[in-house]
Amino acid sequence: MTDHNFEPTIIGFTCNWCSYRASDLAGTARMKYAPNVRLIRLMCSGRLDPTFVLRALSEGADGVMITGCHPGECHYIEQNYKALRRFLLLRRVLTGLGIEPERVKLVWASAAEGARFASETTAFVEEIRKLGPLNWGKDEGERRKDEEGNKNSSFIIQPSSFEKEVPA
Amino acid sequence: MTEKVGVYVCHCGSNIAGTVDVEDVAHWAAEKLGHQGVIIAREYKFMCSSLGQELIEKDIKELGLTRVVVAACSPHLHEKTFRIAAKNAGLNPYLVELASIREQVSWVHSDKVVATAKAKAVVSGAVSRAIQNAPLEELKVPINSNTLVVGGGIAGIQSALEIANAGFHVYLVEREPSIGGHMAQFDKTFPTLDCSACILTPRMVEAGTHPNITLLTWSEVTNVAGYVGNFHVTIKKKARFINEELCTGCGICQEKCPKKVIDDVYEAGLGYRKAVYTPFAQAVPNFPVMDKDNCTYFEKGTCKACEKFCPTGAIDFNQQDELLHIDVGNIVLATGYDLFDARRVSNYGYGRLPNVFTSLEFERLSNAAGPTNGNIVLRDGKTAPKSVGIIHCVGSRDRNFNNYCSVICCMQGLKFAHLVHERTGATVYNFYIDMRTAYKAYDEFYQRVLEEGTLFVRGKVAEVTDAARYSNEKGKLIIQTEDTLAGKQRRIPVDMVILSSGLQPRHDAKEVGKLFGISCSMDGWFTEKHPKLDPVATMTEGIYIVGCAQGPKDIPSSVAQGAAASARVLDKILQKEVALEPIKATVNKEMCSGCRICNGLCPFNAIGFLADDNVSEINPALCQGCGTCVAACPAGAISGTGFSNEQIIAQIDGLLMRNLEPA
Numbered sequence: 001m002t003d004h005n006f007e008p009t010i011i012g013f014t015c016n017w018c019s020y021r022a023s024d025l026a027g028t029a030r031m032k033y034a035p036n037v038r039l040i041r042l043m044c045s046g047r048l049d050p051t052f053v054l055r056a057l058s059e060g061a062d063g064v065m066i067t068g069c070h071p072g073e074c075h076y077i078e079q080n081y082k083a084l085r086r087f088l089l090l091r092r093v094l095t096g097l098g099i100e101p102e103r104v105k106l107v108w109a110s111a112a113e114g115a116r117f118a119s120e121t122t123a124f125v126e127e128i129r130k131l132g133p134l135n136w137g138k139d140e141g142e143r144r145k146d147e148e149g150n151k152n153s154s155f156i157i158q159p160s161s162f163e164k165e166v167p168a
Numbered sequence: 169m170t171e172k173v174g175v176y177v178c179h180c181g182s183n184i185a186g187t188v189d190v191e192d193v194a195h196w197a198a199e200k201l202g203h204q205g206v207i208i209a210r211e212y213k214f215m216c217s218s219l220g221q222e223l224i225e226k227d228i229k230e231l232g233l234t235r236v237v238v239a240a241c242s243p244h245l246h247e248k249t250f251r252i253a254a255k256n257a258g259l260n261p262y263l264v265e266l267a268s269i270r271e272q273v274s275w276v277h278s279d280k281v282v283a284t285a286k287a288k289a290v291v292s293g294a295v296s297r298a299i300q301n302a303p304l305e306e307l308k309v310p311i312n313s314n315t316l317v318v319g320g321g322i323a324g325i326q327s328a329l330e331i332a333n334a335g336f337h338v339y340l341v342e343r344e345p346s347i348g349g350h351m352a353q354f355d356k357t358f359p360t361l362d363c364s365a366c367i368l369t370p371r372m373v374e375a376g377t378h379p380n381i382t383l384l385t386w387s388e389v390t391n392v393a394g395y396v397g398n399f400h401v402t403i404k405k406k407a408r409f410i411n412e413e414l415c416t417g418c419g420i421c422q423e424k425c426p427k428k429v430i431d432d433v434y435e436a437g438l439g440y441r442k443a444v445y446t447p448f449a450q451a452v453p454n455f456p457v458m459d460k461d462n463c464t465y466f467e468k469g470t471c472k473a474c475e476k477f478c479p480t481g482a483i484d485f486n487q488q489d490e491l492l493h494i495d496v497g498n499i500v501l502a503t504g505y506d507l508f509d510a511r512r513v514s515n516y517g518y519g520r521l522p523n524v525f526t527s528l529e530f531e532r533l534s535n536a537a538g539p540t541n542g543n544i545v546l547r548d549g550k551t552a553p554k555s556v557g558i559i560h561c562v563g564s565r566d567r568n569f570n571n572y573c574s575v576i577c578c579m580q581g582l583k584f585a586h587l588v589h590e591r592t593g594a595t596v597y598n599f600y601i602d603m604r605t606a607y608k609a610y611d612e613f614y615q616r617v618l619e620e621g622t623l624f625v626r627g628k629v630a631e632v633t634d635a636a637r638y639s640n641e642k643g644k645l646i647i648q649t650e651d652t653l654a655g656k657q658r659r660i661p662v663d664m665v666i667l668s669s670g671l672q673p674r675h676d677a678k679e680v681g682k683l684f685g686i687s688c689s690m691d692g693w694f695t696e697k698h699p700k701l702d703p704v705a706t707m708t709e710g711i712y713i714v715g716c717a718q719g720p721k722d723i724p725s726s727v728a729q730g731a732a733a734s735a736r737v738l739d740k741i742l743q744k745e746v747a748l749e750p751i752k753a754t755v756n757k758e759m760c761s762g763c764r765i766c767n768g769l770c771p772f773n774a775i776g777f778l779a780d781d782n783v784s785e786i787n788p789a790l791c792q793g794c795g796t797c798v799a800a801c802p803a804g805a806i807s808g809t810g811f812s813n814e815q816i817i818a819q820i821d822g823l824l825m826r827n828l829e830p831a
Contacts, residue, residue, distance in 0.1 A: 023271065035279070
């Protein structure tokens with residue numbers, strides 16, 4: 001099933017203290033890895049709201065990589081455990097939505113592990129390549145059509161609902 | 169869209185421009201992100217240069233930019249630079265956003281087309297995010313002018329003295345009974361061969377008597393809370409069972425104590441101390457400590473010989489551990505190293521073959537104040553060796569143990585060679601992989617040892633054994649090695665083997681790092697902020713690392729680092745206040761339902777509950793800005809500045825190119 005022409009798009013959420021610095025280190029050491037992951041820097045993996053992952057998947061990402069400090073090494077003492085909890089729950093939610101839970105991956109990488117960051121990234125890109133495109137994020141016109149057709153369905157994740165997170 | 173965004177793409181010489189088509193990225197941003205508010209997109213050779221910064225400042229002033237996106241290196245390098253530039257031009261510094269297209273793009277990808285496409289996505293994400301950025305004001309808090317120095321080796325002493333001499337108070341905490349560290353155990357120091365104690369003890373005394381230094385030996389830090397400028401530290405002062413007010417340090421208690429204990433800290437297991445002891449004659453402070461685990465009174469309930477003979481009645485068997493709470497503004501960690509455990513290299517026979525010594529054992533053996541009064545003898549305590557083999561790189565530069573070079577072992581090995589030669593006239597062999605003598609006057613010392621007639625064999629020793637094959641090997645230790653210069657295997661019989669063991673991180677470095685909120689490298693040394701340009705600061709503001717805690721180094725470098733950290737601390741103290749990153753969470757009380765989910769999530773106890781109003785509230789001074797509560801609030805009532813939901817969602821959309829000009 002592997003489509004070698006398919007280049008997945010992946011969003012990576014990184015912790016400011018460990019994995020973002022690991023990616024900096026990979027850069028400084030000129031380690032080459034797959035170019036498919038685009039990073040977002042958070043202060044801590046504990047900042048990761050699972051809706052960010054759903055948003056990324058619904059807007060066209062084929063996979064999401066979440067990275068944080070190794071257990072016991074969190075800059076904020078223990079918030080990476082909270083990220084772990086949310087990650088495990090999120091995988092169940094994804095299964096419920098009919099999405100392969102393997103599309104979301106959690107990686108621990110310390111600031112010293114540039115090589116690990118690079119190899120995990122490349123490995124994840126290959127895993128997503130095997131899974132194929134998610135096709136969740138369609139272009140605007142198509143999605144509107146879909147949404148109109150599914151108006152009665154409360155199950156569809158409507159990206160617009162995120163913008164109105166705060167009730168008036 | 170009302171924001172006016174300027175995009176600046178850096179070439180970084182060829183660092184970025186070599187892999188990313190920077191002109192294309194800039195043109196693309198102006199064209200495709202124009203509807204988002206990008207009114208100008210420029211590329212420039214070095215954005216971080218003063219000309220590059222001026223370019224941004226000029227545009228802010230002339231074009232009225234309200235957001236600035238700089239596509240350059242990692243924000244950890246130059247975010248501050250560009251924020252200051254924006255501030256100079258009158259724009260709130262937090263409206264600047266960095267798009268990392270060097271560490272995260274040009275340096276890690278090779279294909280120019282692919283890298284350029286990724287750079288565009290990264291810029292697009294940064295533009296979308298920048299539009300959602302809000303102006304923030306740094307929180308200014310006063311700095312406590314006290315400093316905590318942890319570790320009383322030479323690096324810590326130097327650091328404490330520099331700060332104390334500048335007129336500020338220092339708490340110097342040491343877990344052993346005396347300050348001095350490893351340097352106090354050495355006999356001679358390379359390459360000058362000055363006596364270690366002679367140069368160290370004046371410094372120890374100065375630290376011990378300095379009016380600005382509170383010396384806390386036999387003490388350990390147990391808890392650290394707070395942040396730069398305002399750390400709250402708990403120190404456990406272990407019971408010495410000696411009343412320090414009454415003790416004069418006369419030493420009669422040690423003399424009278426009937427219990428002998430092997431001293432495996434200071435004497436490296438070669439000598440004895442008493443159950444009540446000062447580790448060495450020049451100890452600072454000079455009060456003894458009682459080793460509760462070995463004291464006859466604590467074991468059997470009788471003895472108290474020390475109490476009987478103490479002329480001032482200073483012995484206090486009822487003393488308890490004490491917890492001290494101190495407030496400091498900065499912390500210097502000088503926790504040093506552990507010696508590599510040579511038992512792990514089982515083929516060298518340490519622990520099995522009596523006449524194999526570690527480097528620290530040899531230091532004590534050659535020390536005039538040591539167990540043999542400086543006589544270099546075999547384990548039997550009387551025979552002088554006629555031939556000695558010194559093995560370099562034990563546990564260092566070895567994939568089975570530590571990959572790194574321990575820096576000091578070559579010079580240490582040469583020093584040993586000189587001392588053995590000078591005092592015993594024995595034949596000395598040095599077994600080395602590479603000779604590393606790179607520092608002022610080090611190579612000259614190597615030449616001197618060569619001229620003294622020490623023999624050098626280049627090759628990694630395979631084995632040290634007592635199994636003789638030939639008659640001349642009987643009763644000797646045989647060093648089996650490849651001589652890579654002669655191109656053959658050799659068996660060299662010697663009387664004594666000294667293992668020039670490497671250095672390794674303290675066994676508890678990881679826990680200590682966690683306590684102070686700093687990280688360790690893969691090898692276990694504390695990680696500095698920048699390996700070249702910021703070697704004593706850490707990622708946690710207000711915490712500095714000096715000496716071997718940061719990595720293996722010799723005495724001059726440890727002293728230099730100790731002084732360097734003091735300069736950084738004094739710089740902080742003299743500023744009187746520190747600006748805290750305004751990345752904080754706040755609760756919107758109108759929306760808070762009082763569910764208290766966030767309360768238990770905060771590890772800093774920053775979230776309190778106002779029972780009267782049934783809402784939670786965050787204390788901004790305690791909040792560290794991790795954002796866990798923001799992500800957890802089911803009502804969306806908590807917002808996090810700098811990393812708001814709006815900013816992150818905009819960045820996701822931007823990275824996925826959902827924000828482009830419709831075709």
